[in-house]
Amino acid sequence: xxxxxQTPKFQVLKTGQSMxxxxxxxxxHNSMYWYRQDPGMGLRLIYYSASEGTTDKGExxxxxxxxxxxKREFSLRLESAAPSQTxxxxxxxxxxxxxxxxxxxxxxxxxxx
Amino acid sequence: xQQVKQSPQSLIVQKGGISIINCAYENTAFxxxxxxxxxxxxxxxxxxxxxxxxxEKKEGRFTISFNKSAKQFxxxxxxxxxxxxxxxxxxxxxxxxxYKYIFGTGTxxxxxx
Numbered sequence: 001x002x003x004x005x006q007t008p009k010f011q012v013l014k015t016g017q018s019m020x021x022x023x024x025x026x027x028x029h030n031s032m033y034w035y036r037q038d039p040g041m042g043l044r045l046i047y048y049s050a051s052e053g054t055t056d057k058g059e060x061x062x063x064x065x066x067x068x069x070x071k072r073e074f075s076l077r078l079e080s081a082a083p084s085q086t087x088x089x090x091x092x093x094x095x096x097x098x099x100x101x102x103x104x105x106x107x108x109x110x111x112x113x
Numbered sequence: 114x115q116q117v118k119q120s121p122q123s124l125i126v127q128k129g130g131i132s133i134i135n136c137a138y139e140n141t142a143f144x145x146x147x148x149x150x151x152x153x154x155x156x157x158x159x160x161x162x163x164x165x166x167x168x169e170k171k172e173g174r175f176t177i178s179f180n181k182s183a184k185q186f187x188x189x190x191x192x193x194x195x196x197x198x199x200x201x202x203x204x205x206x207x208x209x210x211x212y213k214y215i216f217g218t219g220t221x222x223x224x225x226x
Binding site for chain 1: 122157158217
């Protein structure tokens with residue numbers, strides 16, 4: 001039982017390059033989330049998905065797109081990376097309806113030069 | 114109105130002492146208030162949580178105090194241990210199709226041996 005798995009763990013991009021961050025959960029959770037963590041800013045919600053087939057914007061969605069591929073997988077895409085997107089990205093999942101616990105992956109550390 | 118304000122930014126406590134971290138919110142629609150603990154290189158993990166219908170919740174050495182009228186809540190760590198050294202995030206959640214979690218900016222706690 002792996003919980004929430006994120007790939008890759010580390011990535012360096014040049015400005016303008018694109019990439020997709022992958023996230024998969026094996027807990028049969030309905031809801032999935034993408035957060036970014038920056039020093040002094042805490043965790044800020046980028047996008048979330050309440051259920052398979054639905055996605056919604058969070059606090060800081062600009063520059064990102066997401067895909068809820070199926071119930072297990074929720075990917076985050078940077079179409080044209082910018083230095084301001086240098087951050088640690090966390091995927092999380094929860095069981096809709098309980099509002100109890102967010103289960104986080106161990107993050108992807110992204111540097112855009 | 115969606116913000117959660119957390120203080121202090123960093124905290125140093127002697128072993129055996131009490132660590133206190135405070136959070137404040139504005140949106141009265143928030144209905145669930147968790148605290149997350151994060152160790153370096155890991156994702157945050159749920160530590161303890163409270164709903165606004167109770168004023169205090171205790172789990173072992175960790176206690177949440179909740180003041181609904183003041184829109185404030187705090188985490189108390191009794192008999193702090195070096196193993197408690199981590200970053201702590203308060204959060205508040207609101208239901209909008211699924212639970213959306215808004216996090217504070219985090220407190221880096223260091224417990225001296």
